[in-house]
Amino acid sequence: MTKNALTNHIKTYLVISEEELIEIASFFDYQTYRKKTTLIFAKKRCDQLFFVSKGCLQSYFIDNLGNPKTIQFAIENWWLTDFLAFQNQKQSNFNIETVENSEVLSISFSKYNELLTKFPVMEKYFRAIYQTAYGSALMRLKHVNTFSKEEMFLKFRDSYPEFVQRVPQYLLASFLGLTPEYLSEIKRK
Amino acid sequence: MTKNALTNHIKTYLVISEEELIEIASFFDYQTYRKKTTLIFAKKRCDQLFFVSKGCLQSYFIDNLGNPKTIQFAIENWWLTDFLAFQNQKQSNFNIETVENSEVLSISFSKYNELLTKFPVMEKYFRAIYQTAYGSALMRLKHVNTFSKEEMFLKFRDSYPEFVQRVPQYLLASFLGLTPEYLSEIKRK
DNA sequence: AAGAAAAATTAAGCTGGTTTAAGAAAGTTA
DNA sequence: TAACTTTCTTAAACCAGCTTAATTTTTCTT
Numbered sequence: 001m002t003k004n005a006l007t008n009h010i011k012t013y014l015v016i017s018e019e020e021l022i023e024i025a026s027f028f029d030y031q032t033y034r035k036k037t038t039l040i041f042a043k044k045r046c047d048q049l050f051f052v053s054k055g056c057l058q059s060y061f062i063d064n065l066g067n068p069k070t071i072q073f074a075i076e077n078w079w080l081t082d083f084l085a086f087q088n089q090k091q092s093n094f095n096i097e098t099v100e101n102s103e104v105l106s107i108s109f110s111k112y113n114e115l116l117t118k119f120p121v122m123e124k125y126f127r128a129i130y131q132t133a134y135g136s137a138l139m140r141l142k143h144v145n146t147f148s149k150e151e152m153f154l155k156f157r158d159s160y161p162e163f164v165q166r167v168p169q170y171l172l173a174s175f176l177g178l179t180p181e182y183l184s185e186i187k188r189k
Numbered sequence: 190m191t192k193n194a195l196t197n198h199i200k201t202y203l204v205i206s207e208e209e210l211i212e213i214a215s216f217f218d219y220q221t222y223r224k225k226t227t228l229i230f231a232k233k234r235c236d237q238l239f240f241v242s243k244g245c246l247q248s249y250f251i252d253n254l255g256n257p258k259t260i261q262f263a264i265e266n267w268w269l270t271d272f273l274a275f276q277n278q279k280q281s282n283f284n285i286e287t288v289e290n291s292e293v294l295s296i297s298f299s300k301y302n303e304l305l306t307k308f309p310v311m312e313k314y315f316r317a318i319y320q321t322a323y324g325s326a327l328m329r330l331k332h333v334n335t336f337s338k339e340e341m342f343l344k345f346r347d348s349y350p351e352f353v354q355r356v357p358q359y360l361l362a363s364f365l366g367l368t369p370e371y372l373s374e375i376k377r378k
Numbered sequence: 379a380a381g382a383a384a385a386a387t388t389a390a391g392c393t394g395g396t397t398t399a400a401g402a403a404a405g406t407t408a
Numbered sequence: 409t410a411a412c413t414t415t416c417t418t419a420a421a422c423c424a425g426c427t428t429a430a431t432t433t434t435t436c437t438t
């Protein structure tokens with residue numbers, strides 16, 4: 001089924017019946033997108049939370065000089081949106097788009113709240129997801145402060161070698177906070 | 190009562206009885222600390238989650254050159270720990286210490302889980318807390334990529350003028366990712 | 379209130395990483 | 409398989425922000 005990735009993921013966090021999982025899954029829309037499709041536009045109201053079943057999404061923004069800067073990648077089993085904008089139903093700070101052809105589940109803010117009201121056990125699921133994600137984001141802030149740009153790349157390549165193969169180099173540079181030119185120079189060494 | 194700050198904070202997120210709040214509060218230890226007291230040591234197991242009733246805490250690490258780098262401040266009504274280390278019961282990546290004389294509530298990992306089991310409604314509370322905190326951490330990563338060090342300081346000063354007054358300048362520099370010398374130079378302009 | 383310690387300032391020299399610009403390689407389309 | 413587009417590489421000039429080190433100011437301790 002097209003929503004198996006999500007229900008399997010939930011099962012790793014909760015003890016829950018198949019019947020409930022089916023009902024929970026029904027809150028989500030399933031859709032496939034070709035690569036480089038924009039799902040959320042910056043400045044537009046952010047009313048969707050995404051779960052990646054297959055493929056890869058990114059959130060990015062355009063800096064003062066017009067260069068896109070990647071904030072987050074989301075691959076299989078990751079959640080992605082502009083979380084602040086989503087919860088406040090404000091305009092998004094980020095563009096969200098597919099990096100690869102992708103299968104994506106989405107839920108609107110009102111459906112998300114309905115889901116949490118009807119299945120309070122999902123509070124536990126999202127609490128766990130956000131707890132980890134928040135901890136990881138703070139670790140990223142630590143890394144940004146600790147490592148030089150060169151070290152950032154080398155560490156990342158050692159930690160996620162398959163992912164480095166998977167995304168274009170200019171996106172990786174953007175995510176790691178250096179220029180494609182400098183990344184290219186580092187690789188030469 | 191010494192735990193009012195917490196119970197009041199919970200009330201802003203949940204509809205809940207006073208009796209339950211009293212029971213929930215009983216899971217926490219209340220303690221006061223003088224400024225510059227270390228509550229968690231890096232490399233030691235992280236088994237406490239803190240809620241700041243009064244005062245200010247920071248989490249920081251020591252970089253390769255021996256300089257402390259502040260990752261997070263926590264003032265009244267903020268939660269603080271090394272969230273990844275806490276949930277995995279691993280050694281902390283950060284030192285956590287008081288910046289001011291502070292009143293702090295704390296809970297161990299096992300008590301935290303007991304609390305969530307006995308009062309599932311607290312899943313909703315923490316889900317909301319972490320959802321916001323995660324969103325904010327990603328916005329910080331955006332800011333780090335967007336702004337020059339000078340802009341970082343000016344933006345922060347405009348957004349949190351009272352906080353800039355409140356903490357020593359060298360800690361602010363550390364948090365914003367620049368040297369005290371450079372911050373001093375920026376202020377002169 | 380004096381002395382010690384911690385924090386903030388100033389200034390000069392230096393460097394990691396950016397900018398710019400052009401060409402090479404790889405991928406896509408017809 | 410040629411033409412077009414996107415991505416990657418190379419190299420030189422440049423600069424935001426760091427390092428170092430000495431001085432001054434503020435805060436803490438007794």
